[in-house]
Amino acid sequence: MEEIKHKKNTLAVILVILSMVFYGISFPATRVALIDYNPVSIITLRLLISSIVLMILNISMYKRSAVPLKKDFPIFLLIAVFQPFLYFLLETYGLTSVSAAVSSLIIATIPVFTPLISRFFIREKLTIFNYIGLILSFTGVVLLVAFSDSSDSNIAGKNFTITGLFLLFGAVLAAVLYTIIVKKLPHTYSALTITAVQNTLGLFLFLPIFIVVDYKDFIAVVPKTDTIISIVFLAIFASSLAFIFLNFGIKKLGPSKANGFVNLVPVVTAIVSFLFFNELFTVYKILGMVVVLLGVLTAQKKRKSSKSC
Numbered sequence: 001m002e003e004i005k006h007k008k009n010t011l012a013v014i015l016v017i018l019s020m021v022f023y024g025i026s027f028p029a030t031r032v033a034l035i036d037y038n039p040v041s042i043i044t045l046r047l048l049i050s051s052i053v054l055m056i057l058n059i060s061m062y063k064r065s066a067v068p069l070k071k072d073f074p075i076f077l078l079i080a081v082f083q084p085f086l087y088f089l090l091e092t093y094g095l096t097s098v099s100a101a102v103s104s105l106i107i108a109t110i111p112v113f114t115p116l117i118s119r120f121f122i123r124e125k126l127t128i129f130n131y132i133g134l135i136l137s138f139t140g141v142v143l144l145v146a147f148s149d150s151s152d153s154n155i156a157g158k159n160f161t162i163t164g165l166f167l168l169f170g171a172v173l174a175a176v177l178y179t180i181i182v183k184k185l186p187h188t189y190s191a192l193t194i195t196a197v198q199n200t201l202g203l204f205l206f207l208p209i210f211i212v213v214d215y216k217d218f219i220a221v222v223p224k225t226d227t228i229i230s231i232v233f234l235a236i237f238a239s240s241l242a243f244i245f246l247n248f249g250i251k252k253l254g255p256s257k258a259n260g261f262v263n264l265v266p267v268v269t270a271i272v273s274f275l276f277f278n279e280l281f282t283v284y285k286i287l288g289m290v291v292v293l294l295g296v297l298t299a300q301k302k303r304k305s306s307k308s309c
Contacts, residue, residue: 008252016249019242020261024268026238032230039092041218044210047203049235054196080201083178090171097164106168108141108263114176115256121180133299137263143288144266179255182247191248260299263292
């Protein structure tokens with residue numbers, strides 16, 4: 001029994017790492033899509049494609065159980081409100097008034113706040129290794145950001161606005177609460193069902209904003225091939241597989257351990273930006289990546305007690 005649990009936890013770790021790889025690539029992919037489309041249009045398109053694909057797979061695999069029970073529907077709706085709706089909305093508009101460097105640093109606080117909030121809501125217990133790992137990985141992100149060569153490190157003479165900071169910290173809170181609520185769902189729901197339902201509900205939440213804010217601009221655009229490829233990648237990998245893998249990880253590892261991998265995202269983004277956008281790789285960036293990886297590994301260290309997450 002213990003061996004089966006260990007194998008499932010190992011699989012969960014692998015899948016969560018993959019989800020962070022997809023998230024990391026999503027930033028450069030979004031950068032390409034932004035050439036033709038506004039942020040709300042990109043989010044709506046990726047959710048539309050993701051919802052159709054996932055719902056077809058979900059219904060074909062799980063038949064009647066593909067639809068949430070009536071008693072669980074409010075939880076699913078709450079999940080969709082936090083992620084993708086509030087998180088994407090707050091992050092997207094926060095990025096318009098906060099530099100990429102500062103934004104990365106704020107988003108990197110997700111693993112820091114998760115154990116504090118999850119301890120309050122679901123009594124999740126962590127070891128000293130988990131906390132040391134979180135501090136290490138956050139320090140690595142600071143190194144990555146502090147020595148970043150981002151071209152948008154200055155917005156109207158500032159690195160941030162107070163409104164932008166509030167929006168981004170709101171995104172952090174939405175991400176943390178999302179993982180905690182997913183953990184509260186009955187284990188009878190698969191990661192595929194959770195992701196399919198949350199993205200479908202999220203799409204319906206986004207549609208009114210899309211129609212009011214972006215529709216006129218959207219229909220006037222003839223997208224380039226690179227933009228189409230980027231949006232398809234965002235829909236299938238960042239909005240579908242990444243969420244399925246993360247939801248599986250949350251159920252098996254717990255919110256804090258699953259979110260502990262979030263700090264891998266800027267590492268992946270830095271590597272992809274170097275390979276495809278010719279961004280510089282400094283000694284400090286490499287050092288930051290090493291510290292992040294060391295922190296993530298430390299945070300996943302098992303506690304001696306048998307009551308681990």
